[in-house]
Amino acid sequence: MRILVIEDEHKIARALKKVLEQETYAVDVAYDGDEGYAMATTEPYDAAIIDRMLPGEYDGVAIVKAMREQKIHTPVLFLTAMSSVNERAIGLDAGADDYLVKPFALEELLARVRALLRRPAEQQATTLTAGDLSLDTLHYSVKRGDKDIQLTSKEFALLEYMLRNQGRPLSKDVIISHVWDYDADILPNTVEVYVKYLRNKIDSPFKNPLIHTVRGFGYKLEA
Numbered sequence: 713m714r715i716l717v718i719e720d721e722h723k724i725a726r727a728l729k730k731v732l733e734q735e736t737y738a739v740d741v742a743y744d745g746d747e748g749y750a751m752a753t754t755e756p757y758d759a760a761i762i763d764r765m766l767p768g769e770y771d772g773v774a775i776v777k778a779m780r781e782q783k784i785h786t787p788v789l790f791l792t793a794m795s796s797v798n799e800r801a802i803g804l805d806a807g808a809d810d811y812l813v814k815p816f817a818l819e820e821l822l823a824r825v826r827a828l829l830r831r832p833a834e835q836q837a838t839t840l841t842a843g844d845l846s847l848d849t850l851h852y853s854v855k856r857g858d859k860d861i862q863l864t865s866k867e868f869a870l871l872e873y874m875l876r877n878q879g880r881p882l883s884k885d886v887i888i889s890h891v892w893d894y895d896a897d898i899l900p901n902t903v904e905v906y907v908k909y910l911r912n913k914i915d916s917p918f919k920n921p922l923i924h925t926v927r928g929f930g931y932k933l934e935a
Contacts, residue, residue, distance in 0.1 A: 713758040713829055713873060714738040714890045718748030718775065719791065720766050728761060731818050732825070736852070736869040738893040745770035752779055756889045757786045759828045761821075764792035764803060773806045780807035787828035789821075826850070829876075840875040842922055843935030845914060847875055854914070861913050866891070870906050871914070874923070874933040883930040907931055 715737045719725040722743065729739045740755070742748035745768035752760055752775055760779075764772040776788050790803040790811040800811050810824050826838065826849060838850040844857045852868060854861040863871065869891050874882065884900040892898045907923060915921040924932050 713869065713876075714740070714756070714893065715825070716740050716742070716748070716751055716755070716757045716760040716762075716786075718742045718745070718752070718760065718762045718766065718772070720744055720763060727818070728821070731822065735822060736865045736872070737825075738869065738891055738896070740894045744768040745772070745775060749775050749778060751894075752786070753782055753784060755894065756886075758890060759787045759789065759825055761789045761791060761825070762808070764790060764794060764799070773802060776803070776806045776808050789824055789828060791816075840872065842875055842878050842933060843920065844918075845875075845922055845935075847872055856914055856918055859917075863910075863913065867906060867909055867913070871910055871933075874931070878933045878935075881926040881929050881932045887930065903930075 715732055717725055717728050717739060719728065719741070720743050725741050725743060729741050732739045740751060742751050745766035748762065748766065749770040762772045762775055766772055770778070772790060779786060779788070788808045790808040791814060792799060792803065792811060793814045795813045803811050809828055812821060812824060838848060840847045840849065845855070847854050849872065854863055854868070854871065870887070873887065873890050884903040887903050888898050911921070911923050915923055922933050922935060924934060926932055
């Protein structure tokens, strides 16, 4: 899953990027409102963490308003040093989905990000499933049947994205845009390599394959 962080305090931005990447997310960072606006409105993200006060033409509220006006429904977590009810209401009314007041605990931020990434109806739990395959997003564990499966962080991120979009054909470009960050030097054959790694672990030892090739397009995961 790919997350955008817009935060002008470099120390905080670096800390967020580090802890999010440790949780297998791909992370892009913008350090001012104008760069953040450009990235939020042109790149596909699964969630965004946006500071309320930013240098440049666009502050956090303006960025979220612009996203919603352009029908961009990326879930947004607002970061703010302003703890008044009125200030929080302004952010939520602009279109943010949640807010967190500085200073905050990283554990709480991660929990809120996980909540934003869940599908409203069908994936309220922290476990994603397809057939006898299960992936626990909270404890970073994967099982197929009774067998524990060990994945690297990037394999885990790829499998999570495919599970969240199971049944949907996913092109290699779409997979790249959600599993790797903007600065990653990734080619389409890199996706083929990682899909092969996944197949060797979650499909080959079992009777029924879950990852299917969509010829001329990409892949889909389906029980």
